[in-house]
Amino acid sequence: MTINRAVMALAGFMVLLSVLLTWFVSPYWVWLTVFVGANLFQSAFTGFCPAALIFSKLGLKAA
Template sequence: MTINKAVMALAGFMVLLSVLLTWFVSPNWMLLTIFVGANLFQSAFTGFCPAAMIFRSFGLKSA
């Protein structure tokens, strides 16, 4: 698995998790979805992605 695929998988998982938590626990969990979306948006322009740095430290390779 590459870093790009791992980041996309993590983002998708976090969005689905936040939707479930919003539905079953509290509407405040929608803030997690907003955070994930904002992080993806800013990383598209700046190239800075904390998740990619973590995956790189785990030994995943770039595409």
């Protein structure tokens, strides 16, 4: 798995998790979705993604 695919998988998982937590636990969990979306948006323009740095340190290869 490449870093790009791992980042997309993590973002998708976090969005689904936050939807479930919002539905079953508290509406405030929607802020997790906002955070994930904002992070994806800023990384599209700046190229900086904390998750990509973590995945690279874990040994995943760039595309």
